Amino acid sequence: MTRIRSIDIYAIALPLIRPFIIAYDTFREMPTILVRLETDEGVVGYGEATPDEHVTGETYWSTIEVIKHHLGPAVLGENPFSIERIHDRMNQKAKGVPAAKAAIDIACHDLMGKLAGQPLYRLLGGPSHDELVIPYVMSIQPPEVMAQEAQAAVAEGYGTLKLKVGTDVASDVARVQAVRQAVGPDIRLRVDVNQGWGYAAETLQALKHMEALGIDWIEQPVHADDLDGMADIRRKTAIPVMVDEGLLGDKEMRQITQKNAADWINIKLMKCGGLYPAVRLNHQAEMAGIRVQIGSMVESAVATAAGAHLSLAKKNIWSNEMVGPRMFAKDVADFPVTGDRIRLGESPGLGIAVNEETVASLMRIHVKLA
Structure with a gap:
Protein backbone atom coordinates (compact mmCIF):
# COMPACT_ATOMS: atom_id res chain seq x y z
CA MET A 1 0.00 0.00 0.00
CA GLN A 118 -5.79 11.59 -13.82
CA PRO A 119 -5.92 15.39 -13.67
CA LEU A 120 -7.22 16.46 -10.30
CA TYR A 121 -10.43 17.98 -11.65
CA ARG A 122 -11.54 14.52 -12.75
CA LEU A 123 -11.15 13.19 -9.21
CA LEU A 124 -13.18 16.16 -7.94
CA GLY A 125 -16.10 15.42 -10.27
CA GLY A 126 -15.38 17.57 -13.29
CA PRO A 127 -15.10 19.12 -15.67
CA SER A 128 -18.24 21.18 -15.15
CA HIS A 129 -16.82 24.15 -17.09
CA ASP A 130 -14.81 24.26 -20.30
CA GLU A 131 -12.44 26.99 -19.12
CA LEU A 132 -12.00 29.51 -16.33
CA VAL A 133 -12.06 33.29 -16.62
CA ILE A 134 -10.04 35.36 -14.16
CA PRO A 135 -10.37 39.04 -13.27
CA TYR A 136 -7.67 41.68 -13.26
CA VAL A 137 -7.03 42.60 -9.62
CA MET A 138 -6.24 46.24 -8.83
CA SER A 139 -4.46 47.49 -5.72
CA ILE A 140 -5.62 50.56 -3.80
CA GLN A 141 -4.32 53.65 -5.58
CA PRO A 142 -5.58 57.20 -6.19
CA PRO A 143 -8.70 57.26 -8.41
CA GLU A 144 -6.91 58.60 -11.48
CA VAL A 145 -4.18 55.95 -11.22
CA MET A 146 -6.73 53.16 -10.91
CA ALA A 147 -8.64 54.54 -13.88
CA GLN A 148 -5.52 54.47 -16.06
CA GLU A 149 -4.62 50.96 -14.90
CA ALA A 150 -8.17 49.80 -15.61
CA GLN A 151 -8.01 51.10 -19.17
CA ALA A 152 -4.70 49.31 -19.69
CA ALA A 153 -6.13 46.04 -18.35
CA VAL A 154 -9.13 46.27 -20.66
CA ALA A 155 -6.79 46.94 -23.58
CA GLU A 156 -4.98 43.70 -22.66
CA GLY A 157 -8.26 41.82 -23.03
CA TYR A 158 -9.64 41.62 -19.48
CA GLY A 159 -13.42 41.81 -19.25
CA THR A 160 -13.63 41.78 -15.44
CA LEU A 161 -11.88 44.05 -12.95
CA LYS A 162 -11.65 43.54 -9.20
CA LEU A 163 -11.03 46.75 -7.30
CA LYS A 164 -9.37 46.70 -3.90
CA VAL A 165 -10.71 49.47 -1.67
CA GLY A 166 -11.16 49.93 2.08
CA THR A 167 -9.71 53.29 3.16
CA ASP A 168 -12.57 55.77 3.64
CA VAL A 169 -15.97 55.77 1.99
CA ALA A 170 -15.61 59.00 0.01
CA SER A 171 -12.23 58.05 -1.47
CA ASP A 172 -13.38 54.51 -2.25
CA VAL A 173 -16.54 55.69 -4.00
CA ALA A 174 -14.37 58.05 -6.06
CA ARG A 175 -12.13 55.13 -7.03
CA VAL A 176 -15.02 53.00 -8.27
CA GLN A 177 -16.61 55.94 -10.08
CA ALA A 178 -13.33 56.80 -11.81
CA VAL A 179 -12.81 53.22 -13.00
CA ARG A 180 -16.38 52.87 -14.25
CA GLN A 181 -16.09 56.14 -16.18
CA ALA A 182 -12.75 55.03 -17.65
CA VAL A 183 -13.85 51.58 -18.89
CA GLY A 184 -17.49 52.18 -19.83
CA PRO A 185 -20.62 50.22 -18.93
CA ASP A 186 -19.79 46.78 -20.36
CA ILE A 187 -16.77 45.83 -18.24
CA ARG A 188 -17.66 43.90 -15.09
CA LEU A 189 -16.56 45.49 -11.80
CA ARG A 190 -16.22 43.80 -8.42
CA VAL A 191 -15.38 45.70 -5.25
CA ASP A 192 -13.46 44.16 -2.35
CA VAL A 193 -13.27 46.12 0.90
CA ASN A 194 -11.25 43.55 2.92
CA GLN A 195 -13.12 44.62 6.10
CA GLY A 196 -11.88 48.20 5.58
CA TRP A 197 -15.13 50.07 6.21
CA GLY A 198 -15.81 48.14 9.35
CA TYR A 199 -19.48 48.86 9.98
CA ALA A 200 -22.82 48.41 8.26
CA ALA A 201 -23.73 52.11 8.36
CA GLU A 202 -20.60 53.12 6.45
CA THR A 203 -21.17 50.35 3.95
CA LEU A 204 -24.75 51.35 3.26
CA GLN A 205 -23.64 54.94 2.76
CA ALA A 206 -21.06 53.78 0.17
CA LEU A 207 -23.43 51.40 -1.60
CA LYS A 208 -26.02 54.14 -2.03
CA HIS A 209 -23.47 55.93 -4.23
CA MET A 210 -22.47 52.74 -6.04
CA GLU A 211 -25.89 51.36 -6.93
CA ALA A 212 -25.86 53.12 -10.31
CA LEU A 213 -22.34 51.91 -11.15
CA GLY A 214 -23.33 48.34 -12.01
CA ILE A 215 -20.95 46.41 -9.75
CA ASP A 216 -21.25 42.62 -9.57
CA TRP A 217 -20.94 42.48 -5.77
CA ILE A 218 -19.47 44.07 -2.67
CA GLU A 219 -17.03 41.80 -0.84
CA GLN A 220 -16.49 41.78 2.94
CA PRO A 221 -17.15 45.45 3.73
CA VAL A 222 -17.46 44.89 7.50
CA HIS A 223 -15.42 43.10 10.14
CA ALA A 224 -15.06 39.35 9.61
CA ASP A 225 -17.03 38.40 12.73
CA ASP A 226 -19.96 40.70 11.97
CA LEU A 227 -22.27 38.35 10.09
CA ASP A 228 -25.26 40.20 11.53
CA GLY A 229 -23.94 43.35 9.85
CA MET A 230 -23.55 41.49 6.56
CA ALA A 231 -27.13 40.25 6.83
CA ASP A 232 -28.36 43.79 7.54
CA ILE A 233 -26.50 45.15 4.50
CA ARG A 234 -27.90 42.40 2.30
CA ARG A 235 -31.47 43.27 3.32
CA LYS A 236 -30.99 46.96 2.54
CA THR A 237 -29.18 46.96 -0.81
CA ALA A 238 -29.80 45.57 -4.27
CA ILE A 239 -26.07 44.98 -4.73
CA PRO A 240 -25.12 41.33 -4.09
CA VAL A 241 -23.03 40.73 -0.96
CA MET A 242 -20.06 38.37 -0.67
CA VAL A 243 -18.58 37.00 2.56
CA ASP A 244 -14.83 36.35 2.45
CA GLU A 245 -12.87 36.78 5.69
CA GLY A 246 -16.08 35.99 7.58
CA LEU A 247 -15.99 32.40 6.29
CA LEU A 248 -13.41 29.93 7.54
CA GLY A 249 -15.21 26.62 7.89
CA ASP A 250 -18.41 24.75 8.64
CA LYS A 251 -19.33 26.82 11.71
CA GLU A 252 -19.37 30.11 9.79
CA MET A 253 -21.10 28.48 6.82
CA ARG A 254 -23.97 27.39 9.05
CA GLN A 255 -24.23 30.91 10.51
CA ILE A 256 -24.17 32.54 7.06
CA THR A 257 -27.00 30.27 5.96
CA GLN A 258 -29.05 30.79 9.12
CA LYS A 259 -28.68 34.58 9.01
CA ASN A 260 -29.16 34.89 5.22
CA ALA A 261 -25.94 36.90 5.30
CA ALA A 262 -24.63 36.38 1.76
CA ASP A 263 -25.48 36.03 -1.91
CA TRP A 264 -21.94 34.78 -2.52
CA ILE A 265 -19.19 33.21 -0.45
CA ASN A 266 -15.47 33.31 -1.21
CA ILE A 267 -13.90 29.94 -0.39
CA LYS A 268 -10.12 30.04 -0.09
CA LEU A 269 -8.14 26.87 0.40
CA MET A 270 -5.93 28.70 2.89
CA LYS A 271 -8.91 29.69 5.04
CA CYS A 272 -10.66 26.33 5.19
CA GLY A 273 -7.76 23.86 5.23
CA GLY A 274 -7.52 22.63 1.65
CA LEU A 275 -9.54 20.95 -1.08
CA TYR A 276 -11.30 18.36 1.07
CA PRO A 277 -13.00 20.92 3.36
CA ALA A 278 -13.52 23.31 0.41
CA VAL A 279 -15.61 20.69 -1.40
CA ARG A 280 -17.74 20.31 1.72
CA LEU A 281 -18.29 24.08 1.97
CA ASN A 282 -19.28 24.25 -1.69
CA HIS A 283 -21.89 21.53 -1.20
CA GLN A 284 -23.36 23.38 1.78
CA ALA A 285 -23.51 26.60 -0.23
CA GLU A 286 -25.18 24.86 -3.15
CA MET A 287 -27.87 23.46 -0.86
CA ALA A 288 -28.46 26.94 0.56
CA GLY A 289 -28.71 28.60 -2.87
CA ILE A 290 -25.50 30.60 -2.35
CA ARG A 291 -23.05 31.03 -5.22
CA VAL A 292 -19.36 30.33 -4.72
CA GLN A 293 -16.14 31.98 -5.77
CA ILE A 294 -12.78 30.27 -5.24
CA GLY A 295 -10.41 32.96 -4.05
CA SER A 296 -6.67 33.24 -3.61
CA MET A 297 -4.24 34.59 -1.05
CA VAL A 298 -2.00 35.45 -4.04
CA GLU A 299 -0.45 31.99 -4.15
CA SER A 300 2.16 30.38 -6.38
CA ALA A 301 1.29 28.09 -9.27
CA VAL A 302 0.95 25.21 -6.79
CA ALA A 303 -2.05 26.37 -4.72
CA THR A 304 -3.37 28.31 -7.72
CA ALA A 305 -3.55 25.06 -9.70
CA ALA A 306 -5.40 23.37 -6.83
CA GLY A 307 -8.01 26.14 -6.76
CA ALA A 308 -8.33 26.05 -10.54
CA HIS A 309 -9.01 22.30 -10.59
CA LEU A 310 -11.71 22.74 -7.96
CA SER A 311 -13.24 25.67 -9.85
CA LEU A 312 -13.36 23.66 -13.06
CA ALA A 313 -14.99 20.68 -11.39
CA LYS A 314 -17.98 22.22 -9.59
CA LYS A 315 -20.98 23.81 -11.29
CA ASN A 316 -21.85 25.96 -8.25
CA ILE A 317 -18.45 27.68 -8.47
CA TRP A 318 -19.33 30.61 -10.68
CA SER A 319 -16.20 32.69 -10.24
CA ASN A 320 -12.54 32.28 -9.38
CA GLU A 321 -9.55 34.48 -8.65
CA MET A 322 -6.65 32.25 -9.57
CA VAL A 323 -4.52 35.31 -10.29
CA GLY A 324 -1.33 34.70 -8.30
CA PRO A 325 0.87 33.57 -11.21
CA ARG A 326 -0.06 36.72 -13.15
CA MET A 327 1.29 38.88 -10.30
CA PHE A 328 4.73 37.33 -9.78
CA ALA A 329 8.01 38.25 -11.46
CA LYS A 330 9.15 34.66 -10.81
CA ASP A 331 7.08 31.58 -9.99
CA VAL A 332 7.93 27.99 -9.09
CA ALA A 333 6.13 26.48 -12.09
CA ASP A 334 4.51 27.46 -15.36
CA PHE A 335 0.75 27.89 -15.07
CA PRO A 336 -1.71 27.47 -17.99
CA VAL A 337 -3.14 31.00 -18.18
CA THR A 338 -3.42 33.05 -21.37
CA GLY A 339 -4.83 36.55 -20.98
CA ASP A 340 -7.83 36.12 -18.71
CA ARG A 341 -8.37 32.41 -19.52
CA ILE A 342 -7.22 29.28 -17.70
CA ARG A 343 -7.38 25.98 -19.57
CA LEU A 344 -6.36 22.88 -17.65
CA GLY A 345 -5.05 19.90 -19.59
CA GLU A 346 -4.82 16.16 -19.07
CA SER A 347 -1.60 15.98 -17.04
CA PRO A 348 -2.14 14.06 -13.80
CA GLY A 349 -2.47 15.64 -10.37
CA LEU A 350 -2.12 19.41 -10.27
CA GLY A 351 -0.82 19.30 -13.84
CA ILE A 352 2.21 21.50 -13.21
CA ALA A 353 5.94 20.76 -13.06
CA VAL A 354 7.58 22.46 -10.08
CA ASN A 355 11.04 23.75 -10.96
Whole structure:
Protein backbone atom coordinates (compact mmCIF):
# COMPACT_ATOMS: atom_id res chain seq x y z
CA MET A 1 0.00 0.00 0.00
CA THR A 2 1.27 3.48 -0.91
CA ARG A 3 2.62 5.46 2.03
CA ILE A 4 4.02 8.96 2.54
CA ARG A 5 7.68 8.36 3.40
CA SER A 6 9.13 11.88 3.51
CA ILE A 7 8.11 15.52 3.75
CA ASP A 8 10.14 18.53 2.63
CA ILE A 9 9.20 22.04 3.76
CA TYR A 10 10.49 24.95 1.68
CA ALA A 11 9.98 28.45 3.02
CA ILE A 12 10.28 30.84 0.07
CA ALA A 13 9.34 34.39 -0.97
CA LEU A 14 7.92 35.14 -4.41
CA PRO A 15 8.78 38.52 -5.97
CA LEU A 16 5.77 40.59 -7.07
CA ILE A 17 5.81 42.54 -10.32
CA ARG A 18 4.41 45.55 -8.43
CA PRO A 19 3.39 46.13 -4.80
CA PHE A 20 0.02 44.66 -3.85
CA ILE A 21 -1.89 47.18 -1.73
CA ILE A 22 -5.07 46.19 0.14
CA ALA A 23 -6.98 47.64 3.08
CA TYR A 24 -4.88 46.10 5.84
CA ASP A 25 -1.39 45.66 4.33
CA THR A 26 1.05 46.30 1.49
CA PHE A 27 3.00 43.37 0.02
CA ARG A 28 6.21 43.82 -1.98
CA GLU A 29 6.88 40.09 -2.06
CA MET A 30 4.71 37.14 -1.10
CA PRO A 31 6.11 34.82 1.56
CA THR A 32 4.79 31.30 1.06
CA ILE A 33 5.63 27.73 2.07
CA LEU A 34 5.83 24.75 -0.26
CA VAL A 35 5.41 21.20 1.01
CA ARG A 36 6.78 18.27 -0.96
CA LEU A 37 5.46 14.80 -0.13
CA GLU A 38 7.17 11.70 -1.50
CA THR A 39 5.71 8.21 -1.37
CA ASP A 40 7.59 4.96 -0.82
CA GLU A 41 7.22 4.45 -4.59
CA GLY A 42 9.05 7.72 -5.31
CA VAL A 43 5.96 9.65 -6.49
CA VAL A 44 6.07 13.35 -5.51
CA GLY A 45 3.19 15.69 -4.68
CA TYR A 46 3.36 19.42 -3.94
CA GLY A 47 1.23 21.58 -1.67
CA GLU A 48 1.37 25.16 -0.46
CA ALA A 49 0.58 27.25 2.58
CA THR A 50 0.18 31.02 2.20
CA PRO A 51 -0.83 32.16 5.69
CA ASP A 52 -2.05 35.63 6.65
CA GLU A 53 -2.37 36.65 10.29
CA HIS A 54 -5.25 38.98 9.40
CA VAL A 55 -7.25 36.19 7.74
CA THR A 56 -6.11 32.71 8.77
CA GLY A 57 -4.63 33.67 12.15
CA GLU A 58 -1.25 32.18 11.20
CA THR A 59 2.13 33.72 10.53
CA TYR A 60 4.79 32.59 8.08
CA TRP A 61 7.05 31.31 10.82
CA SER A 62 4.32 29.69 12.92
CA THR A 63 3.16 27.78 9.85
CA ILE A 64 6.63 26.36 9.24
CA GLU A 65 6.85 25.27 12.87
CA VAL A 66 3.42 23.65 13.05
CA ILE A 67 4.05 21.63 9.89
CA LYS A 68 7.52 20.65 11.10
CA HIS A 69 6.60 19.61 14.62
CA HIS A 70 2.92 18.58 14.45
CA LEU A 71 1.19 18.12 11.09
CA GLY A 72 4.07 16.61 9.16
CA PRO A 73 4.87 13.89 11.71
CA ALA A 74 1.14 13.10 11.97
CA VAL A 75 0.85 12.18 8.28
CA LEU A 76 4.13 10.35 7.72
CA GLY A 77 3.30 6.74 6.88
CA GLU A 78 -0.27 7.55 5.79
CA ASN A 79 -1.81 6.67 2.43
CA PRO A 80 -2.49 9.95 0.58
CA PHE A 81 -5.88 8.60 -0.54
CA SER A 82 -6.95 8.42 3.13
CA ILE A 83 -7.73 12.13 3.07
CA GLU A 84 -10.46 12.10 5.72
CA ARG A 85 -8.20 10.20 8.10
CA ILE A 86 -5.33 12.61 7.33
CA HIS A 87 -7.51 15.62 8.15
CA ASP A 88 -8.68 13.92 11.33
CA ARG A 89 -5.08 13.31 12.40
CA MET A 90 -4.12 16.90 11.64
CA ASN A 91 -7.14 18.21 13.56
CA GLN A 92 -6.16 16.12 16.56
CA LYS A 93 -2.69 17.64 16.50
CA ALA A 94 -3.64 21.30 16.04
CA LYS A 95 -6.80 23.39 16.19
CA GLY A 96 -7.24 25.90 13.39
CA VAL A 97 -4.05 26.55 11.36
CA PRO A 98 -5.94 26.12 8.05
CA ALA A 99 -3.15 27.26 5.70
CA ALA A 100 -0.74 24.75 7.22
CA LYS A 101 -3.32 21.98 6.77
CA ALA A 102 -4.03 23.16 3.22
CA ALA A 103 -0.39 22.53 2.28
CA ILE A 104 -0.63 18.87 3.32
CA ASP A 105 -4.10 18.49 1.78
CA ILE A 106 -3.08 19.91 -1.62
CA ALA A 107 0.05 17.75 -1.76
CA CYS A 108 -2.04 14.65 -0.98
CA HIS A 109 -4.46 15.54 -3.77
CA ASP A 110 -1.55 16.04 -6.18
CA LEU A 111 -0.34 12.55 -5.22
CA MET A 112 -3.81 11.07 -5.68
CA GLY A 113 -4.05 12.44 -9.21
CA LYS A 114 -0.57 11.25 -10.13
CA LEU A 115 -1.13 7.79 -8.66
CA ALA A 116 -4.47 7.51 -10.48
CA GLY A 117 -3.04 8.94 -13.71
CA GLN A 118 -5.79 11.59 -13.82
CA PRO A 119 -5.92 15.39 -13.67
CA LEU A 120 -7.22 16.46 -10.30
CA TYR A 121 -10.43 17.98 -11.65
CA ARG A 122 -11.54 14.52 -12.75
CA LEU A 123 -11.15 13.19 -9.21
CA LEU A 124 -13.18 16.16 -7.94
CA GLY A 125 -16.10 15.42 -10.27
CA GLY A 126 -15.38 17.57 -13.29
CA PRO A 127 -15.10 19.12 -15.67
CA SER A 128 -18.24 21.18 -15.15
CA HIS A 129 -16.82 24.15 -17.09
CA ASP A 130 -14.81 24.26 -20.30
CA GLU A 131 -12.44 26.99 -19.12
CA LEU A 132 -12.00 29.51 -16.33
CA VAL A 133 -12.06 33.29 -16.62
CA ILE A 134 -10.04 35.36 -14.16
CA PRO A 135 -10.37 39.04 -13.27
CA TYR A 136 -7.67 41.68 -13.26
CA VAL A 137 -7.03 42.60 -9.62
CA MET A 138 -6.24 46.24 -8.83
CA SER A 139 -4.46 47.49 -5.72
CA ILE A 140 -5.62 50.56 -3.80
CA GLN A 141 -4.32 53.65 -5.58
CA PRO A 142 -5.58 57.20 -6.19
CA PRO A 143 -8.70 57.26 -8.41
CA GLU A 144 -6.91 58.60 -11.48
CA VAL A 145 -4.18 55.95 -11.22
CA MET A 146 -6.73 53.16 -10.91
CA ALA A 147 -8.64 54.54 -13.88
CA GLN A 148 -5.52 54.47 -16.06
CA GLU A 149 -4.62 50.96 -14.90
CA ALA A 150 -8.17 49.80 -15.61
CA GLN A 151 -8.01 51.10 -19.17
CA ALA A 152 -4.70 49.31 -19.69
CA ALA A 153 -6.13 46.04 -18.35
CA VAL A 154 -9.13 46.27 -20.66
CA ALA A 155 -6.79 46.94 -23.58
CA GLU A 156 -4.98 43.70 -22.66
CA GLY A 157 -8.26 41.82 -23.03
CA TYR A 158 -9.64 41.62 -19.48
CA GLY A 159 -13.42 41.81 -19.25
CA THR A 160 -13.63 41.78 -15.44
CA LEU A 161 -11.88 44.05 -12.95
CA LYS A 162 -11.65 43.54 -9.20
CA LEU A 163 -11.03 46.75 -7.30
CA LYS A 164 -9.37 46.70 -3.90
CA VAL A 165 -10.71 49.47 -1.67
CA GLY A 166 -11.16 49.93 2.08
CA THR A 167 -9.71 53.29 3.16
CA ASP A 168 -12.57 55.77 3.64
CA VAL A 169 -15.97 55.77 1.99
CA ALA A 170 -15.61 59.00 0.01
CA SER A 171 -12.23 58.05 -1.47
CA ASP A 172 -13.38 54.51 -2.25
CA VAL A 173 -16.54 55.69 -4.00
CA ALA A 174 -14.37 58.05 -6.06
CA ARG A 175 -12.13 55.13 -7.03
CA VAL A 176 -15.02 53.00 -8.27
CA GLN A 177 -16.61 55.94 -10.08
CA ALA A 178 -13.33 56.80 -11.81
CA VAL A 179 -12.81 53.22 -13.00
CA ARG A 180 -16.38 52.87 -14.25
CA GLN A 181 -16.09 56.14 -16.18
CA ALA A 182 -12.75 55.03 -17.65
CA VAL A 183 -13.85 51.58 -18.89
CA GLY A 184 -17.49 52.18 -19.83
CA PRO A 185 -20.62 50.22 -18.93
CA ASP A 186 -19.79 46.78 -20.36
CA ILE A 187 -16.77 45.83 -18.24
CA ARG A 188 -17.66 43.90 -15.09
CA LEU A 189 -16.56 45.49 -11.80
CA ARG A 190 -16.22 43.80 -8.42
CA VAL A 191 -15.38 45.70 -5.25
CA ASP A 192 -13.46 44.16 -2.35
CA VAL A 193 -13.27 46.12 0.90
CA ASN A 194 -11.25 43.55 2.92
CA GLN A 195 -13.12 44.62 6.10
CA GLY A 196 -11.88 48.20 5.58
CA TRP A 197 -15.13 50.07 6.21
CA GLY A 198 -15.81 48.14 9.35
CA TYR A 199 -19.48 48.86 9.98
CA ALA A 200 -22.82 48.41 8.26
CA ALA A 201 -23.73 52.11 8.36
CA GLU A 202 -20.60 53.12 6.45
CA THR A 203 -21.17 50.35 3.95
CA LEU A 204 -24.75 51.35 3.26
CA GLN A 205 -23.64 54.94 2.76
CA ALA A 206 -21.06 53.78 0.17
CA LEU A 207 -23.43 51.40 -1.60
CA LYS A 208 -26.02 54.14 -2.03
CA HIS A 209 -23.47 55.93 -4.23
CA MET A 210 -22.47 52.74 -6.04
CA GLU A 211 -25.89 51.36 -6.93
CA ALA A 212 -25.86 53.12 -10.31
CA LEU A 213 -22.34 51.91 -11.15
CA GLY A 214 -23.33 48.34 -12.01
CA ILE A 215 -20.95 46.41 -9.75
CA ASP A 216 -21.25 42.62 -9.57
CA TRP A 217 -20.94 42.48 -5.77
CA ILE A 218 -19.47 44.07 -2.67
CA GLU A 219 -17.03 41.80 -0.84
CA GLN A 220 -16.49 41.78 2.94
CA PRO A 221 -17.15 45.45 3.73
CA VAL A 222 -17.46 44.89 7.50
CA HIS A 223 -15.42 43.10 10.14
CA ALA A 224 -15.06 39.35 9.61
CA ASP A 225 -17.03 38.40 12.73
CA ASP A 226 -19.96 40.70 11.97
CA LEU A 227 -22.27 38.35 10.09
CA ASP A 228 -25.26 40.20 11.53
CA GLY A 229 -23.94 43.35 9.85
CA MET A 230 -23.55 41.49 6.56
CA ALA A 231 -27.13 40.25 6.83
CA ASP A 232 -28.36 43.79 7.54
CA ILE A 233 -26.50 45.15 4.50
CA ARG A 234 -27.90 42.40 2.30
CA ARG A 235 -31.47 43.27 3.32
CA LYS A 236 -30.99 46.96 2.54
CA THR A 237 -29.18 46.96 -0.81
CA ALA A 238 -29.80 45.57 -4.27
CA ILE A 239 -26.07 44.98 -4.73
CA PRO A 240 -25.12 41.33 -4.09
CA VAL A 241 -23.03 40.73 -0.96
CA MET A 242 -20.06 38.37 -0.67
CA VAL A 243 -18.58 37.00 2.56
CA ASP A 244 -14.83 36.35 2.45
CA GLU A 245 -12.87 36.78 5.69
CA GLY A 246 -16.08 35.99 7.58
CA LEU A 247 -15.99 32.40 6.29
CA LEU A 248 -13.41 29.93 7.54
CA GLY A 249 -15.21 26.62 7.89
CA ASP A 250 -18.41 24.75 8.64
CA LYS A 251 -19.33 26.82 11.71
CA GLU A 252 -19.37 30.11 9.79
CA MET A 253 -21.10 28.48 6.82
CA ARG A 254 -23.97 27.39 9.05
CA GLN A 255 -24.23 30.91 10.51
CA ILE A 256 -24.17 32.54 7.06
CA THR A 257 -27.00 30.27 5.96
CA GLN A 258 -29.05 30.79 9.12
CA LYS A 259 -28.68 34.58 9.01
CA ASN A 260 -29.16 34.89 5.22
CA ALA A 261 -25.94 36.90 5.30
CA ALA A 262 -24.63 36.38 1.76
CA ASP A 263 -25.48 36.03 -1.91
CA TRP A 264 -21.94 34.78 -2.52
CA ILE A 265 -19.19 33.21 -0.45
CA ASN A 266 -15.47 33.31 -1.21
CA ILE A 267 -13.90 29.94 -0.39
CA LYS A 268 -10.12 30.04 -0.09
CA LEU A 269 -8.14 26.87 0.40
CA MET A 270 -5.93 28.70 2.89
CA LYS A 271 -8.91 29.69 5.04
CA CYS A 272 -10.66 26.33 5.19
CA GLY A 273 -7.76 23.86 5.23
CA GLY A 274 -7.52 22.63 1.65
CA LEU A 275 -9.54 20.95 -1.08
CA TYR A 276 -11.30 18.36 1.07
CA PRO A 277 -13.00 20.92 3.36
CA ALA A 278 -13.52 23.31 0.41
CA VAL A 279 -15.61 20.69 -1.40
CA ARG A 280 -17.74 20.31 1.72
CA LEU A 281 -18.29 24.08 1.97
CA ASN A 282 -19.28 24.25 -1.69
CA HIS A 283 -21.89 21.53 -1.20
CA GLN A 284 -23.36 23.38 1.78
CA ALA A 285 -23.51 26.60 -0.23
CA GLU A 286 -25.18 24.86 -3.15
CA MET A 287 -27.87 23.46 -0.86
CA ALA A 288 -28.46 26.94 0.56
CA GLY A 289 -28.71 28.60 -2.87
CA ILE A 290 -25.50 30.60 -2.35
CA ARG A 291 -23.05 31.03 -5.22
CA VAL A 292 -19.36 30.33 -4.72
CA GLN A 293 -16.14 31.98 -5.77
CA ILE A 294 -12.78 30.27 -5.24
CA GLY A 295 -10.41 32.96 -4.05
CA SER A 296 -6.67 33.24 -3.61
CA MET A 297 -4.24 34.59 -1.05
CA VAL A 298 -2.00 35.45 -4.04
CA GLU A 299 -0.45 31.99 -4.15
CA SER A 300 2.16 30.38 -6.38
CA ALA A 301 1.29 28.09 -9.27
CA VAL A 302 0.95 25.21 -6.79
CA ALA A 303 -2.05 26.37 -4.72
CA THR A 304 -3.37 28.31 -7.72
CA ALA A 305 -3.55 25.06 -9.70
CA ALA A 306 -5.40 23.37 -6.83
CA GLY A 307 -8.01 26.14 -6.76
CA ALA A 308 -8.33 26.05 -10.54
CA HIS A 309 -9.01 22.30 -10.59
CA LEU A 310 -11.71 22.74 -7.96
CA SER A 311 -13.24 25.67 -9.85
CA LEU A 312 -13.36 23.66 -13.06
CA ALA A 313 -14.99 20.68 -11.39
CA LYS A 314 -17.98 22.22 -9.59
CA LYS A 315 -20.98 23.81 -11.29
CA ASN A 316 -21.85 25.96 -8.25
CA ILE A 317 -18.45 27.68 -8.47
CA TRP A 318 -19.33 30.61 -10.68
CA SER A 319 -16.20 32.69 -10.24
CA ASN A 320 -12.54 32.28 -9.38
CA GLU A 321 -9.55 34.48 -8.65
CA MET A 322 -6.65 32.25 -9.57
CA VAL A 323 -4.52 35.31 -10.29
CA GLY A 324 -1.33 34.70 -8.30
CA PRO A 325 0.87 33.57 -11.21
CA ARG A 326 -0.06 36.72 -13.15
CA MET A 327 1.29 38.88 -10.30
CA PHE A 328 4.73 37.33 -9.78
CA ALA A 329 8.01 38.25 -11.46
CA LYS A 330 9.15 34.66 -10.81
CA ASP A 331 7.08 31.58 -9.99
CA VAL A 332 7.93 27.99 -9.09
CA ALA A 333 6.13 26.48 -12.09
CA ASP A 334 4.51 27.46 -15.36
CA PHE A 335 0.75 27.89 -15.07
CA PRO A 336 -1.71 27.47 -17.99
CA VAL A 337 -3.14 31.00 -18.18
CA THR A 338 -3.42 33.05 -21.37
CA GLY A 339 -4.83 36.55 -20.98
CA ASP A 340 -7.83 36.12 -18.71
CA ARG A 341 -8.37 32.41 -19.52
CA ILE A 342 -7.22 29.28 -17.70
CA ARG A 343 -7.38 25.98 -19.57
CA LEU A 344 -6.36 22.88 -17.65
CA GLY A 345 -5.05 19.90 -19.59
CA GLU A 346 -4.82 16.16 -19.07
CA SER A 347 -1.60 15.98 -17.04
CA PRO A 348 -2.14 14.06 -13.80
CA GLY A 349 -2.47 15.64 -10.37
CA LEU A 350 -2.12 19.41 -10.27
CA GLY A 351 -0.82 19.30 -13.84
CA ILE A 352 2.21 21.50 -13.21
CA ALA A 353 5.94 20.76 -13.06
CA VAL A 354 7.58 22.46 -10.08
CA ASN A 355 11.04 23.75 -10.96
CA GLU A 356 13.23 22.68 -8.05
CA GLU A 357 16.06 24.99 -9.15
CA THR A 358 13.69 27.96 -8.92
CA VAL A 359 12.51 26.80 -5.51
CA ALA A 360 16.14 26.62 -4.36
CA SER A 361 16.82 30.15 -5.63
CA LEU A 362 13.88 31.55 -3.66
CA MET A 363 14.39 29.43 -0.53
CA ARG A 364 14.88 30.83 2.97
CA ILE A 365 14.58 27.62 4.96
CA HIS A 366 14.47 23.91 4.11
CA VAL A 367 13.30 21.25 6.58
CA LYS A 368 13.12 17.52 5.83
CA LEU A 369 11.02 14.97 7.74
CA ALA A 370 11.39 11.25 7.14
